Amino acid sequence: MTPAAAAPAHMAPSGHGKRPLVQFAAVGSGEAALAEWQRLEKKYPDLLGGHTPNITKTEHDGKTFWRIRTGGFTDLTQAAVFCQKVKSRGGSCVATF
Numbered sequence: 001m002t003p004a005a006a007a008p009a010h011m012a013p014s015g016h017g018k019r020p021l022v023q024f025a026a027v028g029s030g031e032a033a034l035a036e037w038q039r040l041e042k043k044y045p046d047l048l049g050g051h052t053p054n055i056t057k058t059e060h061d062g063k064t065f066w067r068i069r070t071g072g073f074t075d076l077t078q079a080a081v082f083c084q085k086v087k088s089r090g091g092s093c094v095a096t097f
Contacts, residue, residue, distance in 0.1 A: 020078065022086070022094070073095075
């Protein structure tokens with residue numbers, strides 16, 4: 001089974017290519033990542049209603065993190081505009097590839 005096939009449907013493989021994403025946070029476990037996504041969905045239902053979570057596992061400085069992101073943007077500018085809407089309502093995020 002490939003890593004992508006082994007991952008639950010709500011978790012994406014880390015090799016996402018060059019599609020623009022908005023990252024909200026990085027936390028210490030997959031369970032914490034799902035809980036954070038659910039919290040964000042409740043806080044911003046109108047912004048996240050049409051988006052699905054993109055949760056990926058990564059390592060940095062010997063530590064494992066789970067990134068909470070979402071995609072569906074046509075370009076980095078669209079992702080940045082979406083992120084700015086989140087920030088204007090008190091949230092935190094960054095538009096990235």
